[in-house]
Amino acid sequence: MPLGGDGGAPYLRIEGVTKRFAGHAAVNNVSLDIGRGEFFALLGPSGCGKTTLLRMLAGFERPDAGAILIDGQDMAQVPPYLRPVNMMFQSYALFPHMTVASNVGFGLRQDKRPKDEIATRVSKVLDLVHMGRHAQRKPGQLSGGERQRVALARALVKEPKLLLLDEPMAALDRKLREETRFELVRIQNRVGITFIMVTHDQEEAMTTASRVAVMQSGNIVQVGTPREVYEQPATRFVADFIGAVNLFDGKVVEARDGAVSVIVEGLDVPIQAQGAPLAAGTAVSLAIRPEKIVLTAAKPEGASNLVQGVVREIAYRGDLSTYRIDLPSQKAVRATVPNIDRLAGPAVEVGQQAWLSWSVSAPVVLTQ
Amino acid sequence: MIYGRRRIFVPLMMLLGFCFLYGPIVSLIVYSFNSSRLVTVWAGFSTHWYSELFHNDAILTAALLSLRIAAISATGALVLGTLAGFVLARYRRFHGRGLFGSMVTAPLVMPEVITGLSLLLLFVSLESIIGWPQGRGVLTILIAHMTFTLAFVAVVVEARLSAFDMSLEEAALDLGARPLKVFFVITLPLISPALVAGWLLAFTLSLDDLVITSFVSGPASTTLPMVIFSSVRLGVSPQINALATILVATVTVVVVIASRLMLTNEKRPPA
Numbered sequence: 001m002p003l004g005g006d007g008g009a010p011y012l013r014i015e016g017v018t019k020r021f022a023g024h025a026a027v028n029n030v031s032l033d034i035g036r037g038e039f040f041a042l043l044g045p046s047g048c049g050k051t052t053l054l055r056m057l058a059g060f061e062r063p064d065a066g067a068i069l070i071d072g073q074d075m076a077q078v079p080p081y082l083r084p085v086n087m088m089f090q091s092y093a094l095f096p097h098m099t100v101a102s103n104v105g106f107g108l109r110q111d112k113r114p115k116d117e118i119a120t121r122v123s124k125v126l127d128l129v130h131m132g133r134h135a136q137r138k139p140g141q142l143s144g145g146e147r148q149r150v151a152l153a154r155a156l157v158k159e160p161k162l163l164l165l166d167e168p169m170a171a172l173d174r175k176l177r178e179e180t181r182f183e184l185v186r187i188q189n190r191v192g193i194t195f196i197m198v199t200h201d202q203e204e205a206m207t208t209a210s211r212v213a214v215m216q217s218g219n220i221v222q223v224g225t226p227r228e229v230y231e232q233p234a235t236r237f238v239a240d241f242i243g244a245v246n247l248f249d250g251k252v253v254e255a256r257d258g259a260v261s262v263i264v265e266g267l268d269v270p271i272q273a274q275g276a277p278l279a280a281g282t283a284v285s286l287a288i289r290p291e292k293i294v295l296t297a298a299k300p301e302g303a304s305n306l307v308q309g310v311v312r313e314i315a316y317r318g319d320l321s322t323y324r325i326d327l328p329s330q331k332a333v334r335a336t337v338p339n340i341d342r343l344a345g346p347a348v349e350v351g352q353q354a355w356l357s358w359s360v361s362a363p364v365v366l367t368q
Numbered sequence: 369m370i371y372g373r374r375r376i377f378v379p380l381m382m383l384l385g386f387c388f389l390y391g392p393i394v395s396l397i398v399y400s401f402n403s404s405r406l407v408t409v410w411a412g413f414s415t416h417w418y419s420e421l422f423h424n425d426a427i428l429t430a431a432l433l434s435l436r437i438a439a440i441s442a443t444g445a446l447v448l449g450t451l452a453g454f455v456l457a458r459y460r461r462f463h464g465r466g467l468f469g470s471m472v473t474a475p476l477v478m479p480e481v482i483t484g485l486s487l488l489l490l491f492v493s494l495e496s497i498i499g500w501p502q503g504r505g506v507l508t509i510l511i512a513h514m515t516f517t518l519a520f521v522a523v524v525v526e527a528r529l530s531a532f533d534m535s536l537e538e539a540a541l542d543l544g545a546r547p548l549k550v551f552f553v554i555t556l557p558l559i560s561p562a563l564v565a566g567w568l569l570a571f572t573l574s575l576d577d578l579v580i581t582s583f584v585s586g587p588a589s590t591t592l593p594m595v596i597f598s599s600v601r602l603g604v605s606p607q608i609n610a611l612a613t614i615l616v617a618t619v620t621v622v623v624v625i626a627s628r629l630m631l632t633n634e635k636r637p638p639a
């Protein structure tokens with residue numbers, strides 16, 4: 001498994017960690033190795049155990065089983081205030097009786113840093129998140145996004161070895177989010193902090209993280225680079241959760257040297273795909289990303305997979321347009337077309353017949 | 369038309385309500401400036417009863433004693449009640465928690481006569497077994513007042529702590545503060561309005577308690593309510609009106625200051 005940063009031994013090692021709440025496993029036998037200086041993203045639907053995992057790393061929850069090692073040291077007996085970890089809380093947890101500046105300076109004051117050093121570091125990190133103007137306000141006088149930025153600043157200012165961010169940018173507008181994301185990457189390169197970031201926004205994970213892990217009801221279902229997870233999802237769930245996808249359920253009818261044909265319900269012709277040799281009759285799902293489907297008004301020549309359908313809806317999205325096409329079986333398929341191509345080529349309008357084609361490498365064959 | 373009627377009805381009801389609540393107090397204050405000895409006849413303005421009050425040693429000693437008892441027992445009740453409230457709010461599961469919770473809050477619903485009598489019996493039998501406390505007096509009054517006022521403090525503190533966002537303490541731990549420091553720097557300032565309210569509550573309850581005090585007091589420890597009660601039995605003197613006026617004024621000032629303090633604690637305007 002490739003590790004980011006300087007390689008070598010993992011900085012954080014999570015070994016078979018389990019946490020149960022009233023018999024129900026919120027985190028179930030999770031193992032992960034995260035390298036020094038890596039930017040690691042945790043993705044997963046609400047309630048899958050992301051926050052619980054972070055809370056165990058920070059020391060607020062004790063694992064029922066398994067071990068957490070930071071820099072080779074077992075953390076089981078180490079209380080939160082002695083761990084080289086800072087966490088940004090999903091609920092921000094700003095101290096309501098302190099100003100923004102003293103909230104941010106709190107951690108540095110605990111370390112007994114000199115006063116002027118605290119002042120400069122606080123004002124620097126507040127400028128970073130564009131909150132310098134509000135340094136003397138109380139959290140109650142800030143908007144949701146402003147509070148989030150203060151919480152981020154408070155977690156960043158100590159420049160810990162390991163920074164846990166629980167949805168750090170959910171309440172920010174798009175522009176600020178991109179800026180902050182860029183800043184995080186910059187800070188990471190400068191200080192070499194190891195980041196673990198929880199996010200719902202898969203685009204955010206894709207663009208910032210060196211690796212991502214996808215969680216599903218307490219389990220990690222896939223770990224890999226954003227590209228691997230997007231292009232080679234391990235399960236139906238991952239394919240569906242990361243990005244948009246068309247899923248076809250079917251059965252393998254024939255398999256020979258690296259290629260399979262899959263008969264899919266509602267389609268007369270089998271779909272050709274590449275994949276590991278599977279016995280005929282195996283139930284599989286095919287995942288095809290919308291941008292890998294070529295949409296044409298005229299029937300294309302020599303396409304390996306070809307179906308016809310009726311365009312039902314076109315959603316304009318600026319750089320792209322998303323088409324919803326109904327196949328004869330009434331199954332809806334999504335295809336995206338860059339708007340440059342759409343405006344250049346012959347237009348396919350709503351209600352018209354269109355041809356959908358894709359290469360043999362486009363579908364991913366999924367057995368779970 | 370309905371609106372027109374409502375416009376008169378609502379303020380009228382409010383006025384009546386206020387009259388009902390504060391009428392007696394207002395008349396008490398007005399008659400404290402009466403020059404006549406008769407409480408029901410107005411004979412002109414005078415501060416005569418106030419000067420007489422300040423020369424009445426019995427009342428002054430009793431007032432001083434009551435204030436001292438109230439301050440000490442409120443402080444004691446604050447410490448013990450905060451501990452009890454903390455345990456009730458934070459330790460949701462331990463053996464005997466239910467019993468502990470109802471025992472702490474029992475004095476809230478227990479008739480005062482019973483509390484007073486049982487405390488008296490306790491003190492008497494303690495004295496005969498271990499020889500402490502010797503006789504009844506200020507010490508036994510203090511113990512009794514702490515016992516019944518700590519229940520009020522515990523309830524106020526528990527309510528505040530149950531609404532407390534635990535992630536604030538976790539965030540402070542995470543940033544490197546040790547648990548004891550977290551308590552003093554985060555928890556205590558945030559629950560301080562409840563502590564102030566609890567202390568004031570305990571203070572006023574102790575200041576005006578008559579029933580329990582009568583059971584556990586001794587010959588040399590007559591509190592203000594006891595003096596007032598016994599003097600009123602011999603006929604109401606306007607001195608008592610003057611005394612009550614001073615008490616009302618003091619309580620008003622204290623409550624206004626306390627609520628101001630709480631407000632500035634909650635939100636301070638941007639500097």
Ligand SMILES: Nc1ncnc2c1ncn2[C@@H]1O[C@H](COP(=O)(O)OP(=O)(O)OP(=O)(O)O)[C@@H](O)[C@H]1O
Pocket residue numbers: 021022026044045046047048049050051052053090
């Ligand atoms: N203290 C607790 N007591 C009981 N159950 C809990 C507790 N904390 C979390 N859970 C449960 O554990 C599961 C995982 O919760 P967690 O907060 O880790 O989810 P999450 O992945 O962070 O979700 P979200 O994206 O909504 O923040 C949930 O089903 C939740 O109800």
Ligand SMILES: [Mg+2]
Pocket residue numbers: 050051052090166
């Ligand atoms: Mg969460």
